[in-house]
Amino acid sequence: MKEPFYLTTAIAYTSGRPHIGNTYEIILSDAIARFKREQGYDVFFQTGTDEHGIKIEEKAEAAGVTPQEFVDGVAAQIRANWDLMNTTYDKFIRTTDEDHVRRVQDIFRRFYEQGDIYKGEYEGWYCTPCESFWTESQLVDGKCPDCGRPVTKQKEEAYFFNMKKYEQRLIDYIEEHPDFIQPESRRNEMLNNFLRPGLQDLCVSRTSFKWGIPVDFDPKHVIYVWVDALSNYITSLGYEALGESSGMYRKYWPATHIIGKDILRFHTIYWPIFLMALGEPLPKKVFGHPWLLVDNGKMSKSIGNVIYAEDLVEAFGVDAVRYFCLHEMPFAQDGNITWELVIERINSDLANVLGNLVSRTIAMCNKYFDGVISNPRVYDPVDEGLISTALAAR
Numbered sequence: 001m002k003e004p005f006y007l008t009t010a011i012a013y014t015s016g017r018p019h020i021g022n023t024y025e026i027i028l029s030d031a032i033a034r035f036k037r038e039q040g041y042d043v044f045f046q047t048g049t050d051e052h053g054i055k056i057e058e059k060a061e062a063a064g065v066t067p068q069e070f071v072d073g074v075a076a077q078i079r080a081n082w083d084l085m086n087t088t089y090d091k092f093i094r095t096t097d098e099d100h101v102r103r104v105q106d107i108f109r110r111f112y113e114q115g116d117i118y119k120g121e122y123e124g125w126y127c128t129p130c131e132s133f134w135t136e137s138q139l140v141d142g143k144c145p146d147c148g149r150p151v152t153k154q155k156e157e158a159y160f161f162n163m164k165k166y167e168q169r170l171i172d173y174i175e176e177h178p179d180f181i182q183p184e185s186r187r188n189e190m191l192n193n194f195l196r197p198g199l200q201d202l203c204v205s206r207t208s209f210k211w212g213i214p215v216d217f218d219p220k221h222v223i224y225v226w227v228d229a230l231s232n233y234i235t236s237l238g239y240e241a242l243g244e245s246s247g248m249y250r251k252y253w254p255a256t257h258i259i260g261k262d263i264l265r266f267h268t269i270y271w272p273i274f275l276m277a278l279g280e281p282l283p284k285k286v287f288g289h290p291w292l293l294v295d296n297g298k299m300s301k302s303i304g305n306v307i308y309a310e311d312l313v314e315a316f317g318v319d320a321v322r323y324f325c326l327h328e329m330p331f332a333q334d335g336n337i338t339w340e341l342v343i344e345r346i347n348s349d350l351a352n353v354l355g356n357l358v359s360r361t362i363a364m365c366n367k368y369f370d371g372v373i374s375n376p377r378v379y380d381p382v383d384e385g386l387i388s389t390a391l392a393a394r
């Protein structure tokens, strides 16, 4: 029987069209999934979309559609982009999927019933026209970062997750499993900057917006982002918090997670703690990949420097774009993309080096073997000498 290997990307937020920096993650993960299949693993490769939250509620309203219509549109765009890039995911989960919604409600209920979640008060800076809460650090010059108007300190009823209860167990786990968080520099950052100074309890519900999964025993609350979004990795396989989980879940969990470095904290602190609370195994590995920058700066619509995979593919073809992204990203440092860099890379690596190799190989094949290509995977006793020499030289 083949050994199972469960690989996930983060789920993409459906607030807008994905740019090449977002597409990078699915390309990287796809390369890993293909490699693992080639090595003989039974791979289950998952991606999907994160579709709830106030930002989507607002964008839908601005576009004059319902939130569901809005996310249907963007999720389709994201999926089309992943498909254009010739990625081989086995499942595309959406957090608006009915079975995900029900399973997240069960997870929330279980946390509450076993005393990991309690009802308290969320205090933050509130902008009345925007109906939004902001943290101190999100404010711009002490004002609302969205509209620039003054904010007031307000409270709302909310549920909180007791993070402290699991803090020491998680520190021990990370220390005993040096490979759990990759790259290593990020592991030290999580330990020293977040875990060792002590965790705050996490606010896991909101009443100030509606577009989310309702708490089924207290429906004026919606489940706030992390319990909803992170659970996708197990709900998709058929995990049941209040009953028996599926065979798929038992076969494939735990996963290897590929995520952007900006959400590493949520995946290496909150997510493992949720899993500990559920009594489930922690992920095998969480890899926080670097960013693909444009001209060494962040891609942003307001700056107008956004590059889209669709445009690159139209100019250069899918494989060349995949090659560029994989080549240009070092393991732990940000990579860089510009149209000039893509052209240069394709000309030098693909046209010149690879093109030359292919051209010479074909010429020699014609010259010495009458253009006949034999199956290189045939094994003959004569190969034994070469194989044992190679193995002995390792």
Ligand SMILES: [Zn+2]
Residues within 6 Å of the ligand: 127, 128, 129, 130, 144, 145, 146, 147, 148, 149
């Ligand atoms: Zn505002």
